[in-house]
Amino acid sequence: MRVTLMGTSGWMPSDQRETTCFGCCAGESLFIFDAGTGLRRLREPAQAALLDGARDVHLFLTHYHLDHVCGLAYLPGVLPGRALVIHAPAAELTGVDPERALAGLLRRPYNPRDWEDLADLRLEPVVAGANEIAGHIVRVRAQRHSDVSVAYRVDDAFVLATDTRADPATAELAEGVGLLLHETWYNAADPRTDETQEELRAGYAAHSEVGAVAGLAADAGVGRLVLMHLNPLYDESYYASMEAAARAVFPRSDVLPDGAVVDTEGVA
Numbered sequence: 001m002r003v004t005l006m007g008t009s010g011w012m013p014s015d016q017r018e019t020t021c022f023g024c025c026a027g028e029s030l031f032i033f034d035a036g037t038g039l040r041r042l043r044e045p046a047q048a049a050l051l052d053g054a055r056d057v058h059l060f061l062t063h064y065h066l067d068h069v070c071g072l073a074y075l076p077g078v079l080p081g082r083a084l085v086i087h088a089p090a091a092e093l094t095g096v097d098p099e100r101a102l103a104g105l106l107r108r109p110y111n112p113r114d115w116e117d118l119a120d121l122r123l124e125p126v127v128a129g130a131n132e133i134a135g136h137i138v139r140v141r142a143q144r145h146s147d148v149s150v151a152y153r154v155d156d157a158f159v160l161a162t163d164t165r166a167d168p169a170t171a172e173l174a175e176g177v178g179l180l181l182h183e184t185w186y187n188a189a190d191p192r193t194d195e196t197q198e199e200l201r202a203g204y205a206a207h208s209e210v211g212a213v214a215g216l217a218a219d220a221g222v223g224r225l226v227l228m229h230l231n232p233l234y235d236e237s238y239y240a241s242m243e244a245a246a247r248a249v250f251p252r253s254d255v256l257p258d259g260a261v262v263d264t265e266g267v268a
């Protein structure tokens, strides 16, 4: 499988990085993870090609924080005429009813059409453990964040874990996959972290420190670690210091630009 990075920032987009969105061709299906501002990249030729030959399109949501769902407003523009299946966590995972949550987001006056009137959308909630979707096994686990989020594992190809504290259970979920895409919010060893305003750092407890993330990748024995959901309070030089800190623990770690395509196989 090949995963296209369409949005690698968290919270706010920057000139270089959109908020969370990843695409991958899974046989004849296109799987998209999160609908951050990066969903708009489906209108760029390189990423529009993901739709060529895709018989059906599935959008998996990790949680409902706005940096992960604001792209739902773009759907008519980025997937014109396409039916879409949205997979959001079932209520027993998060305490949030997915239909109510989505209907609350997609309704007037916030969106020109109500959720109920979007005929090309269908909701199929995912449950904890294994879900069979379009011929693939998609495993789901709840994570600790400021509101509950979920991690996804697709076959033995990759795990996507964002908006979570670094958690040893993620290493269990990711055991032996080719690629771990994991959020990385800060580097405790970089002095710029302590220089960040204290009220902003309060939110860091709901996110992951890079050394801990690299440790999870090593414990899980993944092929490769890609750091994502990068903190927009910092710049590319800070991300380079995070990459170096990750590599000191797990050498096959990278920070990659939006638009990069990562193969989940063939990594030694």
Ligand SMILES: [Zn+2]
Pocket (backbone or CB within 6 Å): 010, 011, 065, 067, 068, 163, 229
């Ligand atoms: Zn986020």
Ligand SMILES: [Zn+2]
Pocket (backbone or CB within 6 Å): 063, 065, 145, 163
């Ligand atoms: Zn979040």
